[in-house]
Amino acid sequence: xxxxxxxxxxxxxxxxxxxxxxxxxxxxxxxxxxxxxxxxxxxxxxxxxxxxxxxxxxxxxxxxxxxxxxxxxxxxxxxxxxxxxxxxxxxxxxxxxxxxxxxxxxxxxxxxxxxxxxxxxxxxxxxxxxxxxxxxxxxxxxxxxxxxxxxxxxxxxxxxxxxxxxxxxxxxxxxxxxxxxxxxxxxxxxxxxxxxxxxxxxxxxxxxxxxxxxxxxxxxxxxxxxxxxxxxxxxxxxxxxxxxxxxxxxxxxxxxxxxxxxxxxxxxxx
DNA sequence: CAAAACGTTCCA
DNA sequence: TGGAACGTTTTG
Numbered sequence: 001x002x003x004x005x006x007x008x009x010x011x012x013x014x015x016x017x018x019x020x021x022x023x024x025x026x027x028x029x030x031x032x033x034x035x036x037x038x039x040x041x042x043x044x045x046x047x048x049x050x051x052x053x054x055x056x057x058x059x060x061x062x063x064x065x066x067x068x069x070x071x072x073x074x075x076x077x078x079x080x081x082x083x084x085x086x087x088x089x090x091x092x093x094x095x096x097x098x099x100x101x102x103x104x105x106x107x108x109x110x111x112x113x114x115x116x117x118x119x120x121x122x123x124x125x126x127x128x129x130x131x132x133x134x135x136x137x138x139x140x141x142x143x144x145x146x147x148x149x150x151x152x153x154x155x156x157x158x159x160x161x162x163x164x165x166x167x168x169x170x171x172x173x174x175x176x177x178x179x180x181x182x183x184x185x186x187x188x189x190x191x192x193x194x195x196x197x198x199x200x201x202x203x204x205x206x207x208x209x210x211x212x213x214x215x216x217x218x219x220x221x222x223x224x225x226x227x228x229x230x231x232x233x234x235x236x237x238x239x240x241x242x243x244x245x246x247x248x249x250x251x252x253x254x255x256x257x258x259x260x261x262x263x264x265x266x267x268x269x270x
Numbered sequence: 271c272a273a274a275a276c277g278t279t280c281c282a
Numbered sequence: 283t284g285g286a287a288c289g290t291t292t293t294g
Contacts, residue, residue: 105290192276192277192291192292216277219286219289220285220288221276221290222275222276223274223275228275232275
């Protein structure tokens, strides 16, 4: 039914132009802690072609001496393009899918190796996570397990509040000052739910400008498909809310399609 | 008030 | 059943 992925990621000048109107800030205060090391302008000014995975795993000197961001001193830039690019989206998407399926359990780090992404980790970010997904990689994912630390880098960062448990997400929102009524829960009235602000799509700051939602924004009134909050994709109170596994299909998802596309581009060498 | 975007309805 | 279109709400 669905065709190939209709996103190539934010990269073209044309998109940069159209992205200028996109809010560069998260919707919620908590998002201001976002570990995006770069501002929107950075992505606009630095087109991100296919990600060189090898260089990501073993950053080149040029990458290591990436100019510091005075405004974002707390977190050293690790692989921003990886995260913002389609590649990053897919990897992160995969990780989240695993988390939702309960296959990727985030557990408190017990070894110092858990924070292998470097000393830039701080606060809760430094908690790191030891993941037990490796046994699944070979069977489920068409790319090298070596890539997963890239996603794990973010997941382990502690910013990925578990969206697998809906209640926890709600609790988090409530804890941060979002009333249940504004979340669409209870009250009877249909209030708009808010983006969780922490899932991968929410973290994405640029519209792809290529998906149907972007192209049809005037009439569609919909956010970019790749920015659509994972939480909002679920029916509130629906079965998918409780079931960790139902509701997604890796085999037919854009995720794998995207990976295939990127492999064909040589982005994934495995 | 305008823009953004969620929720619902309609249609192929 | 998924996507498009539209109504409506929310936010700045």
